[in-house]
Amino acid sequence: MASAPAAGIGFKPQHADDALRCRAEALWLEVHPENYLVDGGPRLALLDALAARFPLSLHGVSLSLAAAAPPDATHLARLRRLIDRVQPVLVSEHLAWSSWDGRHLPDLLPFPRSHEALARVVANVSRTQDVLGRRIALENPAHYLPLDGHDWSETDFLAELVRRSGCGLLLDINNVLVSAHNLGGDARRYVDAFPLEAVTEIHLAGHTVDAGLGDALWIDSHDAAVSEEAWALYRHAIARGGPRPTLIERDGNVPAFAVLLAERERAQRLLAAQAIAA
Secondary structure, three states: OOOOOOEEEEOOHHHHHHHHHOOOOOOEEEEOHHHHOOOOOHHHHHHHHHHHHOOEEEEOOOOOOOOOOOOOHHHHHHHHHHHHHHOOOEEEEEOOEEEEOOEEEEEEEOOOOOHHHHHHHHHHHHHHHHHHOOOOEEEOOOOOOOOOOOOOOHHHHHHHHHHHHOOEEEEEHHHHHHHHHHHOOOHHHHHHHOOHHHEEEEEEOOOEEEOOOEEEEEEOOOOOOOOHHHHHHHHHHHHHHOOOOEEEOOOOOOOOHHHHHHHHHHHHHHHHHHHHHO
8 A cells, every 4th residue: 555545446347447457546456355365377477467567455245253153264374375376465354244154145144233243243253363464454234224232322332342363444434324224324424433543444335225115215336336324424534534545346237447446536635635735
C-alpha cells in the first residue's frame, strides 16, 4: 500500500487487460483468495502479474471464523502458501460462519454475540493468525433480521475481539447502512461507537432493495454504484478515524473498468482531502 492510505478496486478477471494497463497513482487491487488456491495455470499466472504491478489485498469468504469448529487446516495451509507467494499488504475475512458440523452453506451467516461466541471467534482468529503468520482484519456483517441472545453490542464485541486476539477490523460502510435500515438502527451512531483505531481497511459498495419487500428490506448486493448515503457515512468515518485504505466493491452488474476507476477516484479525492485536513 502507498505510504498515504489510498483507494483500490475489487479485481474482476474481465478487467485484466484494463487493470494491467492502468497507471492510476497508488491504485491497489483486492481479490478473493479462494479463486486462486490452485497449484498453477493461467489463473495463478494472472495473479502473479497483478502482484508484480499492484499492492494486493486478499479478502476471504470461507474461513467460517464464527463456527464451532476451528478453521480447516488444509485451507489455512493453502492460504498461507498463497500469501507467501504474492505478499499481500492486507488480509481480511468476515465476522460470520458458513459451515457447521460438516455442513457448508453458500452464505455469510450471523450469530448471537454471546460470551461463548466471543471466546470461539477469538480462538479461531488467533489460530488463523498463527498459521498465516500475520494479522488479519475482520469485517462487520450485514444484518437482515434481528437475533436474540446477544451479550454484547456489535461494536463492543468487535472491540473486545481486537483486544483479545490482536486482529484488525475492516469497516464495511454499506453493511452499516443496510443493517441500520433493516433493524432500525442509527448508522452514524454505529460508526461513532466503532473501534476505528483498529480499522485497517474500509469497503464501499452499493445495495438494492428486496424484490418482494421493496424498500422495507435492503440487500447488500454489491451490484450497484456506491450510494450517496454511503459516501456521506464514509466521509463521517474518515473524519473521525482518519484516512484508511478504501476499496470499491462490485460483484454483480459489473461495469466497465473505467466506471469503477471513477468511483475509486472519488474515494481517492476524499482520502487526500481528509489527509490535508488532519
